Amino acid sequence: MSIEYAGERHVVPSVPGFSIGRAGDLVIDDNPHLHRRFLMIRAEQGMWWIHNVGSHLTATVCDRERTLQAALAPGGRMPVLADILDVIFTAGRTVYDLTLLTHSREVGALDETVVGDGELTAGHVSLNHAQRLLLLVLAEDALRGTAAGGSGDIPSSAAAAKRLGWTVPAFTRRLDHLCLKLERAGARGLRAGGGRVSTHRRLRLVEYAITTRLISRADLAILDALPRSGQDARNG
Incomplete structure (x- = not known):
């Protein structure tokens, strides 16, 4: 597992986990609206999981094929079910965008029984x-x-x-x-x-x-x- 952010790639160890936030293993920004630790990536039961360990921010997680979009609320978690996942969130008036990259998963298809507290949506919209x-x-x-x-x-x-x-x-x-x-x-x-x-x-x-x-x-x-x-x- 690795994370791409701001043009740099960061390797995620399987243990003890990898935190993302204002003062995490991956330091996003010194934005005071951002949690010190907002997201946590862990390997559990043979799978990668993303946890929202913050108290008020929500992350949006989406695959590149637009088949999965999950709103990961505080306290929620979801498995990494695609080789590439985009993670987008806002803190204050700032939008952040990072990418999760993995090449081995135990699960090859979406199973709602293991999504945890990620709220799923999907759809296609045409714009004028x-x-x-x-x-x-x-x-x-x-x-x-x-x-x-x-x-x-x-x-x-x-x-x-x-x-x-x-x-x-x-x-x-x-x-x-x-x-x-x-x-x-x-x-x-x-x-x-x-x-x-x-x-x-x-x-x-x-x-x-x-x-x-x-x-x-x-x-x-x-x-x-x-x-x-x-x-x-x-x-x-």
Whole structure:
């Protein structure tokens, strides 16, 4: 087992385990919103497992074929059931992205009896041009940071709207429509209890879009083609 983060690969020993966090075996960042130890990778009963040992952050885990997406909540654990798994999480206003790589597993197919407390979702969503622009402007720093530093900040709605040349109400309306569309496809965390809009939905939206590969770094060319003052996308 190894972990790729910020362009570097770290070997994970089978014992006693490997911690990831602000002060773990793999030091992600000195971000005060990040747990000192957030994730733990261990070999147990002939399998690799990922544990969320934090108290309030959730990690999103996804394979490259988009057949598995799991929300790993605090206290949860799940087996590593693919050779390559992307792990994405947010702390404060920063998105982090790392990759688990393994070449030997006891289990070759997903079995819900061993998923633990990882909440599974999967789905496919098609985007129109305005929706893709909206996701790209929110995830721009995260996508560029994935290649350079492994993290990125999420702009405010006002800053994102200005970048695109939209009014804030138009941006918010399109954001509402996109969140509803993704909720129907299985995205979680876009609404708080009682159906209220989540205050963290832009962060969760970026997590979902990157994890499920609705957008990628290659798509930034679409955003780069816009004038810096932005331009309206009329088909939203």
